[in-house]
Amino acid sequence: MSFFRSSLIRGLIGLVLGWIAGSVLTIIIRVLVGLPAWKEEPVLVGGAIVGTITFMLSTGVMNDWLQWMRGLETPGPGFNQPELTGVRKLMNVSYDHKVIGIQYGITSLVLLLTAGLFGLIFRTELAEPGLQFLTADQFNSLISLHGIVNIGGILLGVGAMSNFLVPLMIGANDMAFPRLNAFAYWINIPGIVMLLTTLLLGGVDAGWTGYPPLSANLGKVAFSMFFLGVYVIGLSSILGALNVITTTLRMRAPGMSLFRMPIFVWSALATALIALTVTQLIGLSFQMVLFERVFAMDFFNPAEGGNVLLFQHLFWFYSHPAVYVFVLTGLGVISELLPVFARKPLFGYKFVAMSSMAIALIGFLVWAHHMFTSGMASYLRVPFTYTTLLVAVPTGVKFFSWIATLWRGKISFQTPMLYVLGAISIFLLGGLSGPPNATVATDLHLHDTYYIVGHFHATMFGGYIFPFIAAIYYWFPKMTGRMYSERLGKISFWFILLGFYVQSLSQMQIGLLGMRRRIADYDPALGITTQQIMITIAAFAIGFGVLVFITNIIRSMRRGEVAVANPWRSRSPEWTLLPSPIPAHNYETPIEVVGEPYDYGLEGSVYARKQAPPTVTPASGPLPAPAPAD
């Protein structure tokens, strides 16, 4: 199939044509309603909405559903064309959860690299006081996009890991809803396009949090694209979560009770429960600002009776649990990999599983700790101190369980394990920097400073990025059939880890000393210029480490040593019962679970095995002996 007939290109062409059609439609509606025909922002929004719809139709991901709507069957493999390989396969719609998982993963890495690049640009600007090469507007746009593109990248990466791993780990041959799975992936693309158009439309300068009234500024039309883009990416999150929950609850292999699932599936389930229920709130809050901009519905305009605090409550009600969506999957990867590399059972498996659920639950109750200085009711801040500090308890259970898993183990240090150990220490640093933010009195000093920036970068990196890289390295042989280079893996690890420690500690220090966040330039009298230079250098070190990681992956895909089926001697079914790479429909023979997932060190124990073929006895009794030949 030629490049130009791939789903991606067809979709993008459909997006452009639909955008134009939608714009024309909006103009017509405006004229019919009696408004002046042309106003940039409503026409842009109308175009974008129709463009999203035509994108999805043009990719072909909805074809089967459209057939069913017409009452027709859809026999045949649909979009699982086996003759496509490599990049071609990834540019086309596939219903195979493994392909979708890799599509999510690669798109995620592209977004993370883009956002990282933005970070390096403004970090260069910040190394010295004074505005050297960015204007303040450019700076504000870059930090806003750095935030939102990274968040999109993380959400897609969570989708990558959940989609790729959950069916394999529970012994299923695909997700519960393969077509919905494909739809949830592809709808991210128009969202990403919309986010990137903000760069061409003058930028968005209100931070990734987009607080009105600043984000309701009608002079900056790019905000509409910002809000719509996030809205659409959020939709993907919700649909993907639905799929993960249904698959986990309904498609486990026989013998796999909930407490016999690999621990990663527990964290994927907890993550999906959050994403399914709460993503709507960022959609709602952004939609309300969009309506304020386009329809003059003054939700947050105080001159017309609006309330800016309302936005913050609605926004943070999603955006706090969102960070648990980001990190719970990563923490699940840590729990999953530690037993394999320590050759010991996961300590207190049931408690670790329940801790993911507890974090998810408590995570719904803490949102206003982002609003301690916002002007919310003063006394109401105190309960949020209690709930925020409470999250530390199940998180602590995880940390202690991890240490107990390592204790007396037989630890080996291949690259995935290095990243897991790095993740634990960085996430610890980020998590421990949390309590001063949780208590209101200290947060009054810390809010909107670089201390917060240090806190969330450490928790995001430790809880998501490091485990994500560990997962890519770990499952690389299973995905591709080849091994990555250990040497490059170790080099990339040390650059990223050491760079990250320098960056986090410096950020936290300068925040305490008075460095605010989201500022294009800072007062040299603060005396923090040395730390700023150190942070910039550290950022480049991290960037270099990431580059080495990407190089490793790309080179090893083609030229890596051919891998055995189970290089890690893991007990998980995708390692013990599937070759590398995995065949299209996973388990040709269904599997069953006859033991515990983490019984390392228990002689002769088996976790999962292929089901024995059934022996058939006809209902009428044994067959008669064949008649003697005449």
Place this chain on the structure above:
Amino acid sequence: MNTGKKQVERVRILIASSHPLFAEGLRSLLVKRREPEASVVGIVSTIEEAIAALRTLNPDLIIVDYDDDRVNRDEFLARFVEGEGRLRVVLLSLKEGGSEAIVYDRRSMAASQIEDWLETWGGSETITHEISIPVEESLPRSEVSKRRDNMRHFIAAGLVVIGLMVLLILGNQRIALLPIAASRQAVPIDNLFRLQFMVIIFLFSLIVGLMIYSVIFFRRKAGDETDGPHIEGSSTLEVAWTIVPLGIVLAIAVIGSQALGRTLAADPKPLRVNVIGSQWAWRFEYPELGILSTEMILPVDKQALLILSSTDVIHSFWVPEFRVKQDALPGDAFERQLRITPDEVGEYKLRCAELCGRQHYSMESPVKVLSQEEFDAWVQANAPPPPGSEGEGANPPVGRGDKLTQQFACRSCHSVDGSALVGPTWKGLYGTEEQLANGTAILVDDAYLYESIRDPGVKITAGFQDLMPHTIAKDMTDEQIADVIEFIKSVK
């Protein structure tokens, strides 16, 4: 050990090499040493033959010549890994320095079965180099000696933790972490910070110390392919490490809430200061004193009650040395209070702490804490002169206009010396003909100036952009605007 070990069937071996010496030599060796358990079912010399033989001969083991190009091992392995049946591949190298036989096995087995499997192929020095496994201690370890070992590990790890703690505490003392404390509100806040830093150091040292210890002393020994002890969990530990952290966080929450209460303590007679944020400057009104100022002047040791508000977007009031922070919100119903009792004379800076647009980074104002006498002197000097008195100066409206254009931040965008900033300069502006961005020209008179202040976006001067905040004059009365116009007229 014997679970899962099956009756060893006759193993069918295929040899893949185009070197007759290798192939024949290997075959005769295998026949001599391994009959009748194993038999060589075929010898192939190219990759095509090898792939075909996989199907037709169905071997259990293939020994591939590592160095033979005609039997392209990489391609062979790539095909091999795509299949599904049980099969083993051993790559042998006869070259110098080849000290390994590489084994690819396409089947699954439990960890404990690997030893068995490897044992069936050990023992021959010329064909395969042994992959040796250290023999595990066959004598069972007594419970006492195990517990004694564990105790020693705990003590040693505890020392690592304590060492790390000491290092971090020393570092914490040496590195500056907070600006000087210049308000009474800072006292409970800094105490809380110090307590939290100690808890953070303790917990970080505990976890990382144990990790460092484990990473050094619980490494897998080279060649040891066995698993670690089968320890699944401990209810005691689970309860302990839930209850104790719960106690710690509750204690911190209680102490933290008390600290918050102390920062909110209200003086019965504070000094009222209205703090108004606009894009992108602060102004300060002292309603009891009738003073407007672009600098925040406060008397030491007296509580100031700040009434915070904004004329446009959300700003935030923060002086790092005072610690406490509060957002300034737009909307008449959204004034918010902040109480500050400065207790150190000095000069500080107020820095806007909520992203508010382009100049957010430079939205800073001087804050001066004066002794009571100096403050009284300042009040005297700045109180508005009674109308009609000498204090009004030669041209009272111009004098008032001069002050107003500073207080309302006009001068951050309009210069009086001719330089072009964000907006047109006022020097020599009044009475001239101004070119507008839409191509027309207009006379700069009182009406034009009034409209430009009340409705900034309607007429844009050529060469400039629509950047003047539309709400900048929201709080200005018509009299004040008249004074501003008089001032602009006076700038020649």
